[in-house]
């Protein structure tokens with residue numbers, strides 16, 4: 001099968017701009033490999049709220065499920081910040097992750113040699129960082145029940161959530177992480193808080209058990225507070241990290257900032273079967289939306305992950321990744337990664353330059 | 359009252375060495391201000407496990423409660439790592455925090471001008487960082503119930519914990535944080551994950567309500583994933599941070615590593631009344647224990663916090679803090695903060711140098 005159905009979810013803020021560039025790059029790279037696409041553009045987040053009153057319309061989920069992969073721009077903005085939970089753009093994002101059952105969130109944090117000075121870390125610390133956070137995405141405290149607001153035995157108001165993991169949820173994300181470590185440098189670090197939390201003790205026990213299936217992978221365990229320190233102290237010690245939903249949220253963002261160029265970082269969210277969800281890790285940046293200033297690279301590289309992890313089209317993925325590197329080598333930069341001696345261009349022009357190298 | 363009862367809890371690893379130095383410095387600084395101490399040394403952590411079979415003996419808690427302040431070294435070590443939860447050194451620490459009801463954990467992260475190059479962050483990013491994390495310490499997911507191991511509706515094993523906050527728990531830590539911000543630069547940032555968690559929505563709502571009592575303080579809110587990034591990107595934007603137990607655990611460790619010298623950082627844990635608990639933020643460092651290599655500064659500065667926040671003895675506290683700065687200015691360094699051109703000394707000698715400047 002060399003023709004694929006792709007759902008595009010531009011979303012809010014800079015989402016439409018970066019999706020438009022990524023789509024063009026995707027089409028071009030694929031055409032060289034004899035691949036065709038059928039695209040459908042659907043509503044998600046604030047855009048969906050404004051048009052339909054809900055952040056994830058049924059039709060968006062239905063079309064996404066029927067497609068081979070989903071490419072998402074970004075969601076959210078000041079406008080909807082005060083909405084109740086049910087009507088927040090973020091809720092649409094959580095719902096589509098749950099709806100597509102994409103439990104494995106892959107977040108690479110790579111320092112591009114051309115951009116090492118963009119990091120706030122010293123050159124010798126940042127240089128060569130190349131790690132992957134594998135975050136559990138459809139369980140834990142994000143989805144655990146009971147949750148809500150209540151009254152305690154003293155008649156006092158409370159707010160509460162449940163961090164809970166079942167065996168199969170830990171086992172499957174652990175296997176994904178071991179497989180990824182195997183394709184990388186063969187090292188996996190599982191991050192938990194098993195000195196305090198039962199959910200983490202169970203997590204660690206399952207990871208240890210699954211590790212018997214991967215004798216070739218070097219497994220280590222680290223407490224989350226220490227991991228947050230070690231990412232700053234010596235990020236090169238990490239290859240693949242596996243962790244739960246909330247720790248993964250925090251650590252993957254910290255890791256991405258360590259690279260200094262979050263405008264460059266893609267992500268993939270995968271399930272057991274069915275379409276994956278691919279999106280840049282950056283947000284919707286409402287302050288620069290519509291100004292042709294956004295860096296499209298993270299979304300373009302998400303399209304490469306879509307080809308590689310979503311469709312198994314490695315050659316087309318290579319084309320895109322190499323084209324992005326070429327474009328950096330030629331000195332083209334959007335404002336977020338611009339520095340003295342490089343060429344400042346807008347979102348569209350950077351896209352055109354990438355296409356020249358595809 | 360100018361005579362105080364102090365409980366010393368040396369604990370494990372390097373704990374006894376750094377407590378011994380801190381005690382001497384404390385006695386000397388206080389003597390210049392006409393203050394006397396009565397010390398009692400008690401068991402906690404692994405040391406208590408080995409001697410009594412539990413990580414927090416009843417007597418340790420009783421004596422601590424009767425004293426005016428508690429100074430703790432460090433707990434934990436490889437030896438007890440595989441113990442079941444009830445018999446872990448960490449459990450003793452959680453129990454004494456709970457037993458003393460010290461709900462407010464103050465963790466300063468300060469870049470000492472003399473040590474700015476020890477940070478992995480670029481000089482211009484690290485220089486001048488001076489922030490305080492106010493972490494809720496006796497609630498949230500650390501203590502919430504139900505917790506444990508179970509079986510779900512599919513007969514599958516689970517591990518679970520409860521993140522829960524009651525109104526008075528949020529209100530009191532928020533007030534502590536506002537008071538601290540008022541004594542600092544007047545800025546408070548509350549960190550939560552209120553775009554996903556009900557416990558965080560409630561947290562944010564309470565912080566907003568309490569803020570009416572502090573119109574002079576500039577309050578902002580930040581999501582925890584963004585806070586983890588912003589600490590790396592531009593740590594100087596922060597003055598005082600207030601957050602829950604688990605986010606505080608992660609962010610305070612990240613912030614401390616940003617300073618590059620966690621061997622220098624103290625902490626204070628305070629309740630509404632009763633003795634406070636003062637401890638360095640570093641661990642027990644079993645690999646260098648008993649070798650006279652540990653940096654005593656974090657514990658010495660914890661003793662200064664004991665004087666300031668625990669006993670209201672600001673002058674004696676100033677003496678200690680200035681003596682530490684003097685000693686750094688004279689170029690004395692333990693191995694963890696040593697660099698070319700400075701004088702490498704052991705734990706004891708650094709203590710003696712500090713005493714010369716008290």
Ligand SMILES: CC(C)[C@H](C(=O)O)[C@@H](O)C(=O)O
Pocket residue numbers: 090093094249553554583
């Ligand atoms: C927007 C928010 C709900 C989301 C999350 O917490 O998962 C985001 O921070 C992310 O990491 O994709």
Ligand SMILES: CC(C)[C@H](C(=O)O)[C@@H](O)C(=O)O
Pocket residue numbers: 195196225448451452607
């Ligand atoms: C040792 C551990 C239980 C403890 C915590 O998580 O509170 C430690 O990390 C700390 O921050 O003091």
